[in-house]
Amino acid sequence: MRRVAFFLMLYLVCVGFASAQTGSFWEFDERHAELGLEHKVFKMDTTLQLEYSLGFNAYLNEYFSLYYSIGTGQNAYSRRYYSGTAGMAAAYFVGSLLRRANTADSGEVLGYALILALIIPEGVQFHQKLGKNISLTPYLLPFGGSYNLDNSETIRLSGSVGFRLDIYPTSERGLYVSPQFGTRLQYSGLSQELYGGFRLAVIF
Numbered sequence: 256m257r258r259v260a261f262f263l264m265l266y267l268v269c270v271g272f273a274s275a276q277t278g279s280f281w282e283f284d285e286r287h288a289e290l291g292l293e294h295k296v297f298k299m300d301t302t303l304q305l306e307y308s309l310g311f312n313a314y315l316n317e318y319f320s321l322y323y324s325i326g327t328g329q330n331a332y333s334r335r336y337y338s339g340t341a342g343m344a345a346a347y348f349v350g351s352l353l354r355r356a357n358t359a360d361s362g363e364v365l366g367y368a369l370i371l372a373l374i375i376p377e378g379v380q381f382h383q384k385l386g387k388n389i390s391l392t393p394y395l396l397p398f399g400g401s402y403n404l405d406n407s408e409t410i411r412l413s414g415s416v417g418f419r420l421d422i423y424p425t426s427e428r429g430l431y432v433s434p435q436f437g438t439r440l441q442y443s444g445l446s447q448e449l450y451g452g453f454r455l456a457v458i459f
Contacts, residue, residue, distance in 0.1 A: 260434045290315050291456025302331050321376040322396060332406040342375030342397035344410045392419040413438045419454060430457050
C-alpha cells in the first residue's frame with residue numbers, strides 16, 4: 256500500500272509542477288502531440304509476456320505531456336488480454352452500472368465512457384533534450400489498467416515507472432524511434448514486473 260501511495264503522491268507532484276509551468280492544467284501546447292506504436296516484453300515470474308499498444312501524448316508545455324494508451328497482448332495462459340488507462344476501467348464500471356439500472360441508453364453510456372477515458376490519463380511524461388536528435392523521457396503512469404491479465408476476466412489496476420530514449424533520425428518533427436525500460440506494479444497483490452521494448456512514433 257505504501258508503494259501505491261508513493262506512486263500517487265509522486266504523480267501529483269509532477270502534475271502540479273507541470274501545471275505551474277504551464278499556467279493551466281488543461282492549457283495544451285499547440286505545437287505538437289505524439290502518436291506511437293509500442294511493443295513491450297514483460298518479465299512475469301518465469302514467463303515472458305508480449306504486449307502491443309497505441310500510445311498518445313498530449314503536451315502541456317515543452318517538457319510535460321499527458322499519456323494515454325490502449326493495447327493488447329497474450330497472458331501466461333495463452334489467452335488475450337487488453338490494457339488501457341484507469342479512465343477506461345472507470346468507464347467500464349460506470350457503463351455496467353448504468354446498463355444494469357436501465358437509466359441510460361447505449362448512446363449515453365458511450366458518451367460517459369468517452370468522457371471518463373479522456374479525463375483520466377494513464378500518467379505524465381517528462382521530456383528533456385540531450386542533443387539535437389535525442390531526448391530522454393522519464394515517465395510515471397499510476398493510472399493503468401488491464402482486463403484478463405491473470406485469466407480471471409476482471410480488471411486489474413496498475414502503475415508503471417520507466418524511461419524512453421527518443422532518437423530522431425532527421426529532425427524533431429516526423430518519425431522517431433525509442434527504446435524503453437521500466438517496471439509495472441499490479442496494485443492487487445502488489446506484484447512487480449520488469450519490461451523493455453520499443454516505440455515508433457510520429458510528432459504532429
